[in-house]
Amino acid sequence: MNRFSTFAPAIALLGGLLLVSGVREQYQTLPAQPMKTIPITLMGMSGREQIVAEEERKVAGMSDYVMRSFGEDSLNPAFSLYVGYYDRQVQGKTIHSPRNCLPGAGWEIMASSRMPVPGGAPGTINRVILVNSGVRALVYYWYQGRGRIEASEYRVKWDLLRDAALHGRTEEALVRIVVAVAPGPPGKMPTADDAQIKAADAIARRAAEEVTPMVAKVLPAFPGA
Numbered sequence: 001m002n003r004f005s006t007f008a009p010a011i012a013l014l015g016g017l018l019l020v021s022g023v024r025e026q027y028q029t030l031p032a033q034p035m036k037t038i039p040i041t042l043m044g045m046s047g048r049e050q051i052v053a054e055e056e057r058k059v060a061g062m063s064d065y066v067m068r069s070f071g072e073d074s075l076n077p078a079f080s081l082y083v084g085y086y087d088r089q090v091q092g093k094t095i096h097s098p099r100n101c102l103p104g105a106g107w108e109i110m111a112s113s114r115m116p117v118p119g120g121a122p123g124t125i126n127r128v129i130l131v132n133s134g135v136r137a138l139v140y141y142w143y144q145g146r147g148r149i150e151a152s153e154y155r156v157k158w159d160l161l162r163d164a165a166l167h168g169r170t171e172e173a174l175v176r177i178v179v180a181v182a183p184g185p186p187g188k189m190p191t192a193d194d195a196q197i198k199a200a201d202a203i204a205r206r207a208a209e210e211v212t213p214m215v216a217k218v219l220p221a222f223p224g225a
Contacts (some may be wrong), residue, residue, distance in 0.1 A: 026164060029171040033218040035066040035083050042210050043203075045070040045078065060096060065086040070207075079179040079203055083215055088169040089160065097139050097175060098128075098152050105216075107132045114151045119140075119209035122162075123149030127204075129197065136181035138200040140208050145172035147225020151193045167223060175215055179204050221224050 047068030047095050052060070062084035071078035086095055102109070111129040112125045119124075125142035142149055143156045146163055156172075164170050179200040 006016065025168055026090055026170050027168045028087045029062060029169055030087055030134065031085055031171075031218050031221050032220050033084055035064045035173075035218060036157040038066055038083060038214045038218055039089055040068065040196065042081065043078075043206055047081065048077075050080075060084060061086065077180070078192050079177055079207055079209065082176045082178075083173055083211075085171070085173045085219075087171050089172065095143065095156075095172060095174050097151070098174075099126075101127075102130060102139075105132075107137075108137075117208070117212060118132075118151050118205040119212065121149060121212055123206065124151040125149065126151045127201075134183050136183060136196075138179045138181055138197065138204055139176065141174065141176040141202045143172055144175050145219055146222040149212060163222075169222065170218060173215060173219060175211060177204050177211070 013152060036049075041047075047070050050067040050069060052065060054205070057065075061154035064085040065083060067082045069080045079083050081110070088095065089095065098113075099109070107130040109128055110131050113127050114124045116125075117123045123142070125140055128139045128141070131137060132135045142151050144150075146159070147171060148159060150159070160170055167209070181200045182196040218224070
């Protein structure tokens with residue numbers, strides 16, 4: 001375990017406290033383009049717009065978002081895409097980690113790891129396998145903004161503190177791809193040779209490879225990025 005990993009929780013806590021207390025005034029940074037201008041076609045499929053309920057949007061706190069499902073029909077989508085943008089992050093208005101939200105919605109994390117960004121862009125993303133009452137899903141998610149793509153919540157908090165102090169900038173997007181997976185044998189943990197998981201990974205990787213540059217184009221420019 002490297003030194004950063006050892007002190008990451010303490011750094012994240014300190015960063016949160018300093019951010020809440022106000023390192024400096026945080027600028028409200030509008031995106032270069034609205035999230036809905038992200039191309040509606042991915043992997044040759046046209047997306048169907050989905051609406052986040054107003055109450056859910058208030059809880060999540062994003063200033064702009066796009067959510068779409070892709071596949072043959074709305075009842076059996078191949079995958080879904082969500083991009084939630086925060087023009088600034090202050091007390092009561094920060095990105096909620098899916099790792100904290102999913103268990104509250106009844107999902108159990110069966111496996112979790114990090115992987116390089118598909119397509120070779122710098123950074124890492126999260127790969128999570130979930131189960132809920134026998135229903136399985138593969139989720140890729142990451143934080144994108146201020147010139148970075150990052151998986152680690154601790155690293156994100158540290159970068160947030162630094163950029164808030166140096167630039168007064170805390171804007172960021174949460175990007176999430178969800179692929180439904182056929183149910184596996186009851187009680188069996190997913191394995192590397194699980195054919196359904198492999199198929200879902202192939203979809204998620206290709207979608208992530210196409211999505212990351214699309215998201216980058218709608219995000220505001222950042223010094224040094």
